[in-house]
Amino acid sequence: MKTSFSDIQLADSHMAVSEKILRSCVHCGFCTATCPTYLLMGDELDSPRGRIYLIKDMLENGKPANAEVVKHIDRCLSCLSCMTTCPSGVHYMHLVDHARAHIYKTYKRSWADRFMRAVLAAILPYPQRFRLALLAAFFAKPFRPLLAHVPVMGPQLSAMIDLAPSRFIPRPRSLPAAGMTGPRAKVVILEGCAQPVLNANINLAARRLLARHNVDVVNVPKEGCCGSLVHHMGREEDGLSFARHNIDQWMGVIEREGVSAILVTTSGCGTTIKDYGFMLRDDKDYAQKAERISSMTKDVTEFVATLTLDHVPIPAHSLAYHSACSMQHGQKITDLPKSLLRAAGFRVKDVPEGHICCGSAGVYNILQPTIAEKLRLRKVDHIERLHTDLIATGNIGCMTQIGKGTEVPIVHTVELLDWATGGPKPEALEALSHSA
Numbered sequence: 001m002k003t004s005f006s007d008i009q010l011a012d013s014h015m016a017v018s019e020k021i022l023r024s025c026v027h028c029g030f031c032t033a034t035c036p037t038y039l040l041m042g043d044e045l046d047s048p049r050g051r052i053y054l055i056k057d058m059l060e061n062g063k064p065a066n067a068e069v070v071k072h073i074d075r076c077l078s079c080l081s082c083m084t085t086c087p088s089g090v091h092y093m094h095l096v097d098h099a100r101a102h103i104y105k106t107y108k109r110s111w112a113d114r115f116m117r118a119v120l121a122a123i124l125p126y127p128q129r130f131r132l133a134l135l136a137a138f139f140a141k142p143f144r145p146l147l148a149h150v151p152v153m154g155p156q157l158s159a160m161i162d163l164a165p166s167r168f169i170p171r172p173r174s175l176p177a178a179g180m181t182g183p184r185a186k187v188v189i190l191e192g193c194a195q196p197v198l199n200a201n202i203n204l205a206a207r208r209l210l211a212r213h214n215v216d217v218v219n220v221p222k223e224g225c226c227g228s229l230v231h232h233m234g235r236e237e238d239g240l241s242f243a244r245h246n247i248d249q250w251m252g253v254i255e256r257e258g259v260s261a262i263l264v265t266t267s268g269c270g271t272t273i274k275d276y277g278f279m280l281r282d283d284k285d286y287a288q289k290a291e292r293i294s295s296m297t298k299d300v301t302e303f304v305a306t307l308t309l310d311h312v313p314i315p316a317h318s319l320a321y322h323s324a325c326s327m328q329h330g331q332k333i334t335d336l337p338k339s340l341l342r343a344a345g346f347r348v349k350d351v352p353e354g355h356i357c358c359g360s361a362g363v364y365n366i367l368q369p370t371i372a373e374k375l376r377l378r379k380v381d382h383i384e385r386l387h388t389d390l391i392a393t394g395n396i397g398c399m400t401q402i403g404k405g406t407e408v409p410i411v412h413t414v415e416l417l418d419w420a421t422g423g424p425k426p427e428a429l430e431a432l433s434h435s436a
Contacts, residue, residue: 001025001052005060013282014098015059021095022056024088025049031082031092036357037075040374045072048082048092055099064106065099073099075371077364078232079357080329093330094278097231104234112152117233120363125193125225125242134197137164159369163400165198185215187261187303188250190273193225195266195396201427202265202396205418206300212421213307218257223249226264228272231279232362240283243276247289254296262297265414267395268362271330273297299327300414301337301394311344312422317389317432318347319416322379322402324395325357337394337413344420346392352382360401372401380405389432392416 001022010016031048032038038047045054045068054069065073073096082092109117123129140147140161148158187210189203196203207217224245231239253259264270277291321338328334338348359365359375379402383391391410393399403410409428419425 001027001056003056003060009060009062014101018055018059018095018098021091022052025052025090026088028087030085030087031090034081034085034355036077036079036081036359036375037371039356040371043072046075048076048086048090051076051096051099052090052092055095058099059102065103066107069099070103070107070109073103075368077325077357077359077361077375079325079361081325081355081357084329084332084355093275097236100232100234101236102234104236110152116153116156116367120366121230121233121235121238124229124363125227127193127197130194130197134164137161155369156366159366159372162404163365185261186218186257186259187215187263188220188223188253188259189217189300190226190262190264190266190269191220191223192266192269193229198396198400199412202412202415205412205415205423205426206263206265208423209304209414209418209421212423213309215307218253218259220249220253226269226272228268229362231272239272240279243273243279243290244283244286246273247276247280247286247293250293251289260296261303262293263300263303264297265300265394265412266397267299267324267327267331267333268397270297270299271326274331299331299333299394301340302333304414304417305336305340309340309343309417309421311420314345314420315432316345316347317429318349318386319390319392320351320383320386320388320408321348321413322351322358322383322391322393322398322410323354324393324398325361327394328355337392340417341392341413344417346416346420347388348392349386349388351379351386353378358398358401360395360397362397365397365401376401376405384408390429 003019003022005015005019010019027049029049035047044050051072054072058065058069076096078096080093123133137160144158144161147161148154150157189206191203210217225242226246227239227242250262264273274294274297277294280286280290323334341348357375358379359372365372384406391402391408392413393410394413399410411426411428415426
């Protein structure tokens with residue numbers, strides 16, 4: 001794609017990166033075939049190629065964002081399926097992130113939109129606040145029909161209530177099983193923000209699995225949100241602030257404890273942390289440290305695949321493996337989780353249209369509830385046609401989104417691997433028959 005950015009514009013590193021990305025696009029349109037919003041709406045401007053045209057015009061001409069641009073950028077899930085499809089290597093993720101930051105700085109949203117986004121940014125990255133919000137949502141469930149008719153914000157409020165758990169989730173108390181003797185590896189596990197509130201059993205399962213295989217998990221008490229939730233809302237400085245905080249905390253234990261890897265059990269967070277090096281490339285105090293953190297970060301399945309797992313007999317359940325977009329498109333981890341599950345004794349089935357997003361996408365299912373619901377129905381329909389005993393995935397957002405649309409139990413991959421190596425049966429599977 002031909003561009004005409006000025007030398008002054010290209011002196012800004014964000015603009016220089018975006019210009020390079022734009023020039024790599026050859027207008028082929030392959031991305032439209034795998035874009036969820038284009039498949040649903042058939043509008044060229046709701047495809048990656050269409051959004052690229054909008055972004056190019058906005059950035060190249062130094063324009064503030066307008067309502068048309070904002071509408072179509074807001075509809076983008078950042079599922080990154082287009083990056084997997086693109087034959088030219090267009091790094092759409094960095095381009096759309098730049099566009100969102102530009103929108104945040106130059107466009108004044110409606111008061112309702114500003115309010116909703118401010119609430120999400122002030123609550124979701126903070127576990128204690130999020131826990132209180134879920135408690136409020138629990139008591140608000142009977143009033144959902146009334147909230148759905150609140151002017152302007154009704155659909156978003158309704159979506160928030162729908163996504164909240166229908167019961168209080170107790171904090172697990174069991175401790176990791178003792179590991180083997182001898183030399184031990186040391187790792188950090190990102191605790192995160194939303195996941196420990198929605199399902200604390202996931203990281204507990206990871207700790208048990210690792211302890212059984214001679215791996216110590218070093219605690220980082222002051223660690224916080226990875227920054228992805230606010231980063232993808234265009235709040236660039238907020239996202240970088242979270243990143244810097246975590247880098248400071250992790251660098252301390254890396255140097256003090258000899259930690260060899262930072263493990264992530266939420267693939268959406270893993271995609272962002274692996275991008276810290278790029279995000280902080282211009283920060284002279286953090287660029288080198290951020291690059292080191294990114295290089296040390298692994299999805300939990302990447303690390304577990306390096307271990308020799310000690311499997312125990314379990315029922316040979318069939319499962320549908322849902323590969324989160326952040327896993328398959330963001331981190332390019334595709335077959336590895338399925339291989340681990342098959343080796344553990346599960347009968348793994350691929351979900352048709354597995355490359356299409358379920359509609360979760362961070363806070364997308366709150367901010368764009370209508371599109372998110374259509375994608376959930378599409379995903380659940382494909383899954384249920386497989387007639388499996390359960391669903392496995394590696395992202396809490398997908399678990400919440402898909403779980404609201406089906407009675408088929410949905411479990412994190414690491415919970416199943418923990419069970420298959422001597423851990424407890426995941427709570428979500430208690431109703432399943434023990435027969436193979």
